[in-house]
Amino acid sequence: MDRLTLVLWIFDSVTGLGLLLLAGWALASPQLFRGIILFVAFSLMMSIAWVRIDAPDVALAEIAIGAGLTGALLLAALSRLGDSEPTQESMNRPIERSYRARTFRSLTASLLAAVAVALVFLILALPGDSEGLGAEVAASLDASGVSSPVTAVLLNFRGYDTLLELLVLLLALLGVWSLGGLPAQPVSPAVLVLDTLARILIPVLLLSSAYLLWAGTHAPGGAFQAGAVLGAAGVLLSLAGWQVRQRYTGVTLRLLLIAGPSLFLAFALYTIVAGQSLLEYPPQRAGVMIVLLEVAATLSIGTTLAALFVAEGPRNKEGQ
Amino acid sequence: MNASTALPLLILASSLLPGLVIFFLPESSIRIRTALNLFGAVTKLVLVAVMARGVLHGVDYEARMRLLPDLDLVLRADALSLLFVSLSSVLWLLTTVYAIGYLENSPHRSRFFGFFSLCVTATVGVAMAGNLITFLLFYELLTLTTYPLIVHRGTEVARLAGRSYLRYTIAGGALLLVGVVWLSTLFDTLEFAPGGFMAGTEAASRPGTLIVIFALLIAGLGVKAALVPLHGWLPKAMVAPAPVSALLHAVAVVKAGAFGIVRVVYDVYGIEFAANLGVTQPLVMVAAATILYASVRALFQDDLKRRLAYSTVSQVSYITLGIAMVGPIATIGGIVHIVHQGLMKIALFFCAGNLAETLDIHKVSDMDGVAHRMPWTMGAFTVGAFGMIGVPPLAGFISKWYLGTGALAAEQGWIVLVLVASSVLNAAYFLPIVHAAWFKTPKGKWQDKRDRQRLETRWMLLLPPMATALLVLAVGLLANMPLSPLEWARLITMTEYGP
Amino acid sequence: MEALAATVSWDACLIVLPLLGAIACFAWPNAAKKLALGTALAVLVSIASLTIRVTAAGAFRHAVGAWGAPLGIELLVDGLSLVMLSATAIVGLAITIYSAGYFKADVSSRFWPLWLFLWASLNALFLSSDIFNLYVALELTGLAAVTLTALAGSADALTAAARYLLVSLLGSLTYLLGVALVYHGFGSVDMAVLAGRVESTPVFWAAFSLMFVGLALKTALFPFHFWLPPAHASAPAPVSAALSGLVIKASFYILMRLWFEIVPADYSTFTNFLGVLGAAAVVWGGLQALRAKRLKLLIAYSTIMQVGYLFLAFPLAVAAAWRGALYLILSHALAKSAMFLAAGNILYCAGHDRIESLDRIAQRLPMSLAAFAVAGVSIMGLPPSGGFIAKWLMVEAALKSGQWWWAVTLVLGSLFAAAYVFKVVGYAFTQAEAPHTSIDVPAAMEWAALALAVAAVLMGLIAPWILASMEIGRAFPGAAIP
Amino acid sequence: MILSDYVAAVLLLVGVFFFLAGTVGLVRFPDVYTRLHALTKSDNVGLGFVVMGLAVEAESWFVVGKLLLIWMLVLLAGASVAHLIARGATQRGVRMWTD
Amino acid sequence: MAMWQSVLRRVLLFAITWWILVEGEVRSWWFGVPVVLVAATASLVLVSPTTLVWFELARFVPFFLVRSFAGGVDVAWRALHPGMPIEPHMIEYPTRLRPGLPLVFLANTVSLLPGTLSVALNTGFLNVHVLSGRRELQSELESLEDRVAALFGITLPVPSRGVI
Amino acid sequence: MSSVPLFALVGAGLFCIGLYALIVYAHLLRKILAINVMGSGVFLVLATLADRTVNAAPDPVPHAMIITGIVVAVATTAFALVLMLKVAEKTGRAELPDERTG
Amino acid sequence: MQLFNLALGLLLLMTLGGGIWRALRGPSAADRMLSVQVFGTAAVAVLLLLAQAFGQAALRDVALAFALLAAVTAVAFVRRAWAEEVDCDPE
Known part of the structure; x- marks a missing residue:
């Protein structure tokens, strides 16, 4: 074993051990808040693990979604829980x-x-020589319209999965709204530093989101990561205490939410009517179509994630 | 689809369709309901007559439908089924008339007549079933359609009776199902055939299994046929309205059980094969025990309908007794008793219903002198009772005569003793009623009821018992005429035993 | 037009159309009801066309994106999926019609998109031949089912939904772990490809066990049934109908598919163990149903019992038993949905579903009670219902293979079923006064329940046709009936 | 190794040293405000040195630009969040540690 | 005209950022141009055009780098010193900048400089947590505020001494 | 990549730790965390094994699957949290009734 | 150089232990939050080091995303989850 391998092995062991310990502590923590903090740390550690197992795409998704949004979601939920639970007693109720x-x-x-x-x-005991589908993906990559294998799998080879997954996301939001949403949180007084931070970061987030989307065609990145960054912009917006104007939360919001899924479905319907296989791309135009679909999907994912964070239910007559 | 296929289906439809329509009729449309009921009943009668004529001329009526890849639903008209179908359709017409009169102004009549029609449909289906699975289908349908009739009044007692009925019949149905499925795994066919379908097959060499299956089938059928100790539901079920009791006891439920036993012994196992298996003799014993036990129990019932119910338990076992004794004469007696018992018992129940409906009499002890108030009704009752006892030349006598001679022919003399004892007991629980009704001085509250009608009760209540009493007399007197039940029974027996 | 009808892939329509419908309902809440009804009809047309095609031309695979396995996802249309899709379409139509009357305006606009999502996800699930795609479909189904459960909004419903969600997620994750091991062991997630590669190795069995446990959780096999009664009992009635009638069948369907397509050999210890669990479910479900004080709870426990029957097919292991199990799935889908819809009518009218107070309401809703009773005929397995055919096939299989004890279980189950069905039906025949202050139930709701119940019974009369359909493209494993 | 490698190595080492120091401060310092000092300053400086170290060896100016961009973003976020946490702590009455 | 200049500046800023992000990939611009425009628009809506004095920026950057390095060294020294020499206290600094980007810039910069951490930004005052209070901070903060003001092209009034 | 699929083992461990917490703890928020931990465990198993071939590029299919899984996880987590809040609002406790242990 | 970068990365990873210790120890919620901040910055450094070590440019994008999003959790904490400070230490 050379030194490089040794260092890597130690690196991996430390990461792995850290993951196990963080998970254990997070779940066993007597205080929920501490548990959440440790869980966020766990997510960050996970993304290092993803990098170590040659999955930068996943690392990006993990950071954007796992660390960024899930943490914010959990913390926001915890704060709301405080309103309904008069004491913290049940949170750190001693273990029976x-x-x-x-x-x-x-x-x-x-x-x-x-x-x-x-x-x-x-x-x-698993066979060590299992090739998986790497070779097949590589062989068909040229026909897929993009040069990033993961994006090719997500949008083309297994685009149907992705369609369903977009719908899971939309469905989750629908579920939240169908529960009647949550009461709007009292607007905390604007904090100048935070306000400015948001004002500076949001355009950068937009740009980065677009960059990740573009990068996805040939490198790690893609609609989900881009959408998550976009969603983070929305979350920041909400956290800074800005209210989105009424007229954007009705039909406009709905249209943004369904843009991705409906473009995808329209494409599906077209292939059905044209007598092709479901979601079959014309080989020459696959690249452009994938980018179009990804743009729409990114918008929808971002909007949906932000709406999931706000969780206030639609602001038109139904549901109120 | 030709006539020979259509006719069995039409016979089913003649009660099924009116029944279904009636469910959706509002409570107030009495006329349409009555018209539908009578139309269905008359149509059925006519269709049965057509079919009877056809069968006599050798037409083969059969409707077939594939239920499972290797199993058909079969409706077929042979002599035995025709006997039962005719009985059912005649008595259904009468009972319908009776029920219309009986239930005047009572609630839930659409529901009642709906189920009533379905119940007859099921009975006719049982009668025409051409194989075991079809039989099973209608047998279970019968359970389901009679339950609402039993609990019709909705009282606590009625519901308890209904529950008891279900407990017995559903469990019985389950046993029957197991038996039938088991048979289907052993044999290629489940179709009823004269002489059975077992003899000579490969599976016939497994007597143990076949005996177990026989026991399962008889246990399943015995519930409805009220073989002791499976009879517990029957006396309780008498809480139902009189027309229902009449139908249950005389035509539908107990008869379906008894009929099923006939089918199993003759057309599934085959009498010879069954006798060789050694399963008939125990059946005879059970039947005999039932006859005696139930007669004794009847003696001690003060409630008129309960007494009649125990009488039913006893009398239905004559059928089982007759067919389980190996020999043509006894078989004739058993089979003809399907009709005879039906006529006699329905007459008695109609009368009991009249007493209850008109004078609110439910107990034997209240019947003193009632014949003066309701002579026609009690006249019919007397005919029925005498028939039951076996007074010549009434229907019951014919049955008992054949059973007795059959027993001697089958060299089972002790059965004659059973028959005699049973007749004595019959007399012991019927004669006091007749005596009291005709010869004792009236007492009881019913005397206060003023007679406001020209007849002793509504004509729709009076006609059916009179008609059935007449039939009791007729089938006895005219037993040897062509087309009489006895002649049919002979015909049937000939197909089983060969000429 | 005809040419178009011939080229259209109706199988894909079954997924895409309800999804489009769902999104349309979401975008235009005001027109949701009409959109949903339209979608239901479109789905019905699709399934009819698909049936015609499959019956005429046989089973086929549809390579999504034209890639084909193992790289792409394939849809598989054979008899098995066809009958499941058809049952879903029939029940789905009834639920759609029923729900048009059931939900008040504000809940209605939330219900429609969720319901169409559920429908689409079920269709997607029945069509998929890809075990990872099935995971996504399972998640979609689970999430839609949970959100629909929570729609009732009561404390009970929310708690039940939360429990259901956790179980559903746990089930999916366990399944996914199994998928991961399968993928790494055998290099594909397509069932047909796997069928050729899978060997009976420890890795495979471990993976299969994980997938099995995950799916059994979702199917509510005893002892994983604990989440089902509260969820099915407290959801809105049409939702309960879909949950009991369709959703739990979806995971069992996957189990069946895996068993048929990939599992290399039968192990009698394992299958007998499943049989024992099934039998325990029958007894436990039956007893609990008898003890239940609320109508919907009773029906929910009945579902647990019926799920138990399904698992008896594993030890019986002959083709007839599988036919019976599938027939049971179909007839139970119709009958159980009918029961829940009928219970919903009672709840709608009376505002409660306490069994002991049912007499007051039974008089007002004879049709709903009739629907319950008629559906009960199938649940009890009395002829000529679909339930009877199923039971017949299974009992026959049990006796034929000499495993009479499973036949006893089946018969015992019928007795339980009869007991609890009549416990309810008995209340229709009491003489209680009908209350004056009660809400009238829209006719469509009563008819929807009755129609489903009658369909469940009549299903017994078209068995040869269905039995022939269900084996298009793949005969069930195990010895054929001689 | 060439000169730039040594420069890079030194810069990286300095950077990591600051990270270490920051962590030590986080562990040793007595209250949230002092820990914020440690964290904000030393981690940002540490990252700055790491960025510089890597920039020395970067394959192109774009990479340098990207590294700087990342560093600036971390500076902005770090300082802002430090302020927000400190502000929140005073508002919620977290007492300051004094001797 | 000034308006157009600032718009142009903003677009240029984001274009450069994009250029850096895509690492000079020329083919990315068909996607990049609309994105840069969107981001620039958003940025203009969110942060109203501000003047930035380039010359001052050139002065400020080295100052900032040196001071923040000093800050790092300072805190590292205190953290690693066995005796942990700290004497925390708060001071309230009266700001002359009006609320806005420059003020926030000031507050954030304060946090990165040696020994200071901005704790609260209220109207007219910046509360600063000081890690060790031996030095004269007031004047340091004033000069910092002057630098920031100069950076943003603002002229500040002369500080009125003794209001601490 | 090291020959021992280290992270797959970690994944298996995470799955079991998460499952334990899911069963044992009553609070819904903890259960939601537990589900997330389990999910990460499964994803790790899925991804690690994709990278076992030493010299070839990693198999992209599991990576795509994991991204799908992560999105599904965040969606369900968001919904689960709102559901938890609704349960807490109605029942006063963010716990399921009749949980046996605290 | 690769080895050196990796070793430094490992060292940084170890420093995270201090962060975890603070998260476990508290005592105030803000203290725990600080550990997330440590994680954020250190992870950016680790990712950049790994990017260099393995020559994977994509990891710099990962670091970029880290830098962008680390703030979101912290802001969520400050604005939402930070209830009235209870300086309790369960250990």
Whole structure:
């Protein structure tokens, strides 16, 4: 083992161990807030792990979505929880110490430990020479319209998955709205520093989002990462205490939310009527079409994520 | 689709369709409902007559539908089914008339007549079933359609009776189902055939299995046929309105059970094969025990309908007794008793219903002198009772005669003793009623009721018992005429035993 | 026009049209009801056309994006998926019609897009031949189902929805872990490709076990059933109908597909274990249904019991048993939806569904009660219902393969079913006064319930046709009936 | 190794040293305000040196530009967030540590 | 005319940023041009055009780098010193800049300079947390404020001493 | 990449830790965190094994799948959090009833 | 140089331990939040080092995203989750 391998091995071990410890601490933390903080740290650590396993696309997605948005979502939820829970008692309610509870816990723990050991053996037993679909992807990459293999898989080879996934996102928002949304949070007084930060960052976020989108055609990046950065801009907007004008939260908002899915579906419908395979790209125009779809998807993803963070329900007559 | 296929279906439809339509009629449209009921009943009767004529001329009526890839639903008219179909359609017409009169002004009549029609549909289906699975289908349908009739009044007692009925019949149905499925795994066909379909097949060499299946089938059928100890639901079910009791006891439910036993013994196992398996003799024993036990129980019932119910338990077992004794004569007796018991029992229930409806009499002890108030009704009752006892030349006598001689022919003399004992017991629980009604001085609250009508009760209530009483007399007197039930029974027996 | 009809891929329409409908409903909430009804009809046309095509030309695979497996995703249209899609279409249509009357204006506009999403996701699930795509479809289905459950808005519904969501996510993740292992073990996520590659190795069995556990959670197999009764009992009635009738079947369908397509061999220890779980579900579900005080809870426990039946097909392991199980899925879909819709009518009219107080309402809603009772015929497995055919096939399979104890379980289950169905039906025949202050139920709601119930019963009469359809393209494993 | 490598190595080492110092401060300092000092200043300086170290060896000026862009963004965010946290702490009455 | 200049400046700023992001990829501009325009518009809407004195910027950057390095060294020294020599206290500094970008710039810069951390920015005052209070901070802050003002082309009144 | 699929093992560990927390803790927020941790574990297993071929570029298909999974996870998390808040609003507790342990 | 960069990255990774310790220790919510800040900055540095070490330009984009988004969580904390400070230390 040369020194490079050794350093890498230590690096990976530290990351892995850190992940396990952070996850354990985050979940076992007696205070929810601490748990969330540790979870955010866990997400950041995860993105380093992604980088280490040659998955920069995933690292980008993890940072944008996992670390950035999930953290904000969790913290916002925790703050709202505070309103409905008069004391913090239940949050750090002492773990029950009855005999039955303890037995239950230790049984669960030992069972899961057994599962973990079994999984470890299995993973070690997996064939080491499994090629996966890397070769197939590489062979068809030229016909896909983009040169980034991950984007080719996401938008072309398995574009149908992506369509469904866009819909999962929209559905989540629909679900939030169908619950009646959450009451608007009291507007905290504007803070000059924060306000300025948001004013400076938002154009940069827009630009970066577009950059990630563009990069996605040939390098790590793509609609999801771009959308997440866009969504982060929306979150920042909301956190800075800015109210979006009434007229943008009705039909305009809805149209933005459905732009991606409906363009995708329109394409699907076209292929159906034209008697082609579902979501079959014409080879010459695949590149342009993918970019168009990605632009629409980015807009929708960004808007949806921001709307999920705001979670206030639509501001027109229904749902209010 | 030709006539021979269409006719069985039409016979089913003649009660099914009116029934379905009636469900959706508003409570107030009495005329349409009555018209539909009578139209259905008369149509059915006419269609059955056409079919009877056809069968006599050797036409093969069969409607077939594929239920599963290897299994058909079959409706077929053979002599035995025709016997039951005719009985059902005649009695349905009468009962319908009776029920229309009986339920005047009571609530939920659309529901009642709807289920009433469906119940007859199921009975006719049971009668015409050409194989076990079709039989099973209509048998279960019968359970479902009679339940609402039993609980029709909606009282706590009625609901308890309904629950008890379901407990017995659903469990019975489950046993029957297992038996039928089991058979279907052993044999290529489930179709009823004279002499059964078992003899000579490969599976016939597994007597143990076949005996178990036989037990399952008989247990399943015995519930409805009210074989002791599976009879518990029947006395409770008498809380139902009189026309229902009449239908349950005389035509539909118990008869479907008994009819099923006939089918299983003759057309599934085949009498010879069954006898060789050694399953008939236990059946005879059970039937005999039922006859005696139920007769004794009947003795001690003061409630008139309960007494009649126990009488039913006893009398229906004559059918089982007759067919389980191996021998043509006894079989004739058993089969003809399907009709005879039906006529007699329905007459008795009509009468009981009249007493209850007109004078609010429910107990035997209240019947003293009632014949003076309702002579026609009690006349019919007397005919029915005498028939049950076996007084010549009434219907019951014919049955018992054949059963007795059949027993002797089958060298089972002890059965004659059972029959005699049963007749004595019959007499012991019927004669006091007749005596009290005709010869004792009236007492009881019913005397206060003023007679405001020209007849002793509504004509629609009076006509059916009179008609059935006449029929009881007729089938006895004219037993040897062509087309009489006895002649049909002979015909049927000949197909089973060979001429 | 005809040429167009011939080139259109109706299978894809089944996914795309309801999704478009859902999005349209979302964008134009005011026209949602009409859009949804239109979509339902369009779906019906699609499934009819697809049926005609498949019946005439046989099963086919549809390579999405024209890539084909293993690189791309493939849709698989064979008899199995066809009957599931058809059942979904029929139940879906009834639910759509029913919901048009059920939901008040404000909830209505929220309901429609969610419902169409659910429908589309079910269709997507039944069509997919790709185990990762199935994961996405499962998530879509689960999320739609949970949001619909929560639509009722009560504390019970929200709690149940939260539990349902967690279980659903847990199930999906467990399934996904299995998918990950399969992919790495055998290099594909397409079922047909996997069928040729899978060997009976520990890796495969571990992966399959994970997928199985995940799906069993979603199917609510005993002892993973704990989440189902509260969710199905507290959701709005048409939602309960969809959940019990369709959604839990979706995960079982995947299980069936995996079992047929990929699993290399039967292991009787494993299958017998499943049978025992199934039997336990039958007994437990039956007992709990009998004890239930609320109508919808009773129906929900009945679902647990019926799920138990499905798992008896594993140990029986003959083709007839699978036919029976699939038939049960179909007939139960119709019957159980009918029951929930009928219960919904009662709830709508009376404002409660306590069984002991049902008598007051039964008089006012004879049609709904009739729907319940008729559906009950199928649930009990009495002839000539679809449930009867299913039970017949399964009991026959049990006796034929000499495993009579499963037949006993089946029969016992019918007795339980009869007991709890009649426990409810009995209340229709009491003499309680009808209350004067109650809301009239729209006729469409009563008819929708009754129509489904009648369809469940009549399904017993078209068995040869359905049985022939369900094996287009793939015969069920196990010995054929001689 | 050539000269630029040494320069880069030194710069990187200095950068990492500042990170270490910042972490030590985070652990040792007594209250949230003092920890903010440690964190904000030393981490930003640390990142600055890392960026410089990497810039020395960057393959193109664009990379240098990107590295600087990243550093500026971190500076902006770091300073702003430090201010916001400190502000929040005073508002919520987190007391300052004094001797 | 000034308006157009600032618009142009903003567009140029974002164009350069894009150029850096895509690492000079020429083919990216078909996508980049509209994006830069959108970002510039957003930026103009959010931050009204400000003048930036280039000459002052050239002076400010080295000052800032040196001072913040000093800040880093200072805090590292205190953190690593076994005795941890700190004497935290707060001061309230009366600002002359009016609320706006320059003031925020000031506050953020303060946080990066040695020993100071801006804690609150209220009307007219900047509260500063001081890690160690041995030095005369008032004048330092004043000179910093002057530099920032100069950077943004603002003329400040002479500080009125003794209001601390 | 090291020959031992280290991160896959970590993934398996995360899956089990998450599952344990999901079962044992009552608070919904903790359960939601637990689900997320489990998800990360699954994704790790999926991705790590894509990278086992030493010299070839990693298989992009699992990466695409993970991105899909991450988006699904954030969507469901966002919804779950709102649902939790609604439960808390109605019942006063962000916990499921009849959970056995605290 | 690659090895050197990696070793430095590893060192930075280790410094994160201090951050975690602070997150665990608290005592105030703000203190815990600081650890996320440490993570953010250090991770940017680690990513940049790795980008150089492996010659993967894409990792700089990852670092960029980090730099852009690290602030969002912190702002969410300041604006939303920071309830009245309870200086309790459970350990």
